[in-house]
Amino acid sequence: SAVISQKPSRDICQRGTSLTIQCQVDSQVTMMFWYRQQPGQSLTLxxxxxxxxxxxxxxxxxxxxxxxxxxxxxxxxxxxxxxxxEDSSIYLCSVDGTGDTKNIQYFGAGTRLSVL
Amino acid sequence: SQKIEQNSEALNIQEGKTATLTCNYTNYSPAYLQWYRQDPGRGPVFLLLIRENEKEKRKERLKVTFDTTLKQSLFHITASQPADSATYLCALVEPGGFKTIFGAGTRLFVKA
Structure with a gap:
């Protein structure tokens, strides 16, 4: 398995500004994935x-x-x-497992972004 | 392109009953299909994986079936508990295994 720390967990930002989201994994991985999840919708890579x-x-x-x-x-x-x-959404990072879990994705808790 | 359809309406059931959630896909059969659980404010958590050549998979109170003819997977939770209340996502991994496509999920409420 993999443990992912993502921050910030949430933020409220003003229009026109930028936000950087960080994702830290507890093991070395080749690929990391970034998703967006809008309310009531699927995760979009x-x-x-x-x-x-x-x-x-x-x-x-x-x-x-x-x-x-x-x-x-x-x-x-x-x-x-x-x-x-329109960028208000949840942003998630994920990684693939390795070995026996290579077909499984592990996710961070997400960053809930609200843009005013 | 591949699309996944999950019932957008929430499923409400009584504790102790079996919850059945449906996942339909539109195009080619995936390499494998997964089910994840997502709680509010959390990322999805993997539950079960079933491969194209498997009909059924079980894990404790969970059961997944995969029908490539119907292009459908069913996810069952037997003896459901209020703690099972969450959103359940279906995900397909494309042949080649590099890209995962997620459904929008079905919200399950289990009432005590």
């Missing part, structure tokens, strides 16, 4: 972050809006840039 390379973004998400860093095998950040009220 924003991007996959690999250490040492550019993140891979899903359709509808761009690096200028959601820059991602992955400086080492246990840490990643997601920045929500130039925020608008």
């Amino acid at each position: 924003i991007a996959t972050a690999n250490q040492g390379s550019e993140a891979t973004y899903e359709s509808g998400f761009v690096i200028d809006k959601f820059p991602i860093s992955r400086p080492n095998l246990t840490f990643s950040t997601l920045t929500v840039s130039n925020m608008s009220p």
Whole structure:
């Protein structure tokens, strides 16, 4: 299994500002995933972050809006840039398990973002 | 593209009864299918995984079935308890195993 610490747990931000969300894993992992979960909706994958390379973004998400860093095998950040009220959502990071649990995803508790 | 449909209406059942949640998908059969539990303010937590060539999987009070002909999975909680109240997410892992697609989840309320 993997234990993921995500912070902040919640924030209220003003329109036009940026917020950086941190995700720390208790073991080294190859890929880290960033999701967005809007109220009553499914988790939507924003991007996959690999250490040492550019993140891979899903359709509808761009690096200028959601820059991602992955400086080492246990840490990643997601920045929500130039925020608008439409960015209000829960943001989650996750990792795949390894070995017997490689097909399972482990999630952080999420960051609840409200943009005014 | 692949879509997952879960009942958006909450399921309300009495303690001790069996809860059955449905997950339907639209296109190709996934490599495998997973069920997660999500409590308010928390990230999803893995419960069960079932592979394409498996019909049924059990874990304690939980049972998952997978019908590739119907493109459907059923998730059962037997002898349900109020502590089982949560949102349950169905997730498909695409062939190749690199991408997971989640359903919106079904909210379960178990009344004492």
